[in-house]
Amino acid sequence: MVELADSVESVEQLASVWRGVVLDRDPDADVRDLPGIAVRWADCRFVFWNCVTLTEVGADADLLGRRLGEAADVMRSKRRPGFLWLFEDLLTDDARAALDGAAGRSGLVHAFTGTGMAWDVPSTAEPAHPDLVFERVTTDDRLLAYADLNSRAYGFPLEDGRDGLAGSALWKEHVHAYLALRDGVPVACAATAEADGSLFVALVATAPEHQRRGYGEAVTRKALHEGHRATGSTRAILHATAAGAPVYRRIGFEPNSPIRFYGLAG
Numbered sequence: 001m002v003e004l005a006d007s008v009e010s011v012e013q014l015a016s017v018w019r020g021v022v023l024d025r026d027p028d029a030d031v032r033d034l035p036g037i038a039v040r041w042a043d044c045r046f047v048f049w050n051c052v053t054l055t056e057v058g059a060d061a062d063l064l065g066r067r068l069g070e071a072a073d074v075m076r077s078k079r080r081p082g083f084l085w086l087f088e089d090l091l092t093d094d095a096r097a098a099l100d101g102a103a104g105r106s107g108l109v110h111a112f113t114g115t116g117m118a119w120d121v122p123s124t125a126e127p128a129h130p131d132l133v134f135e136r137v138t139t140d141d142r143l144l145a146y147a148d149l150n151s152r153a154y155g156f157p158l159e160d161g162r163d164g165l166a167g168s169a170l171w172k173e174h175v176h177a178y179l180a181l182r183d184g185v186p187v188a189c190a191a192t193a194e195a196d197g198s199l200f201v202a203l204v205a206t207a208p209e210h211q212r213r214g215y216g217e218a219v220t221r222k223a224l225h226e227g228h229r230a231t232g233s234t235r236a237i238l239h240a241t242a243a244g245a246p247v248y249r250r251i252g253f254e255p256n257s258p259i260r261f262y263g264l265a266g
Contacts, residue, residue, distance in 0.1 A: 009118065020170065021051055023097070024168055025164060025168070031137070043078050045127050045163035050081065087257040091259070107264060110260060116240075116258075118238075118254060120234055121224055142179060142186075143167075143172055144162060146186070147165040148161060149205045150203050153208065154205065178190055188204075190205075191204075196235050199231065201237070240255075
């Protein structure tokens with residue numbers, strides 16, 4: 001049985017890690033904790049860095065409607081599009097039943113679904129894959145390769161990923177970001193960032209022509225291994241897309257709250 005505490009942990013990790021990555025992208029970014037809403041909005045081309053999420057536990061249908069309207073107002077005030085991340089397990093049953101209608105009335109449209117996941121990381125041997133060599137991202141050119149893999153995997157223009165990551169000291173020096181290289185060419189990537197004693201797995205991607213070969217799983221294991229070794233953190237959190245969730249379950253992650261991602265209608 002999934003504990004509500006796991007879902008709360010998932011929301012708190014998002015707010016904590018995204019505070020760092022958004023302020024790294026722009027020290028003047030909109031990072032606020034409003035009543036029931038965490039705003040983490042870089043207003044850049046990389047859509048994942050433009051985020052609001054609802055944070056209250058046990059919001060009923062009336063409160064949900066108000067918060068959705070307030071979140072949509074924040075999103076409308078920005079130049080660049082982004083997403084509202086909504087963790088369903090934080091809602092009451094009546095709020096879940098009312099969610100689609102309330103979102104529509106607030107001018108929000110459902111974009112895609114995801115799942116919060118968590119794992120207590122064991123000590124493991126050095127990860128390996130027969131096709132791959134792993135390399136930590138420490139230079140600008142490797143960081144651009146990391147950004148480009150994410151853009152290609154998620155169907156963004158290359159400039160969008162680069163706008164989110166190019167030149168970042170955080171990603172080169174503090175995040176445990178790894179490329180998987182096949183014959184010297186980057187084919188997959190994954191990263192872990194330490195926050196509040198846990199490792200947050202972020203921006204896992206595989207080049208479309210190299211998917212379904214275990215590369216994403218292998219490089220995720222590498223990023224987890226190195227993050228665990230460097231920080232001693234034994235808890236790992238991530239937010240999976242529907243396509244990625246089976247990969248993480250093979251590693252050992254267990255799902256908690258379903259997540260709905262909403263954008264502005266029109």
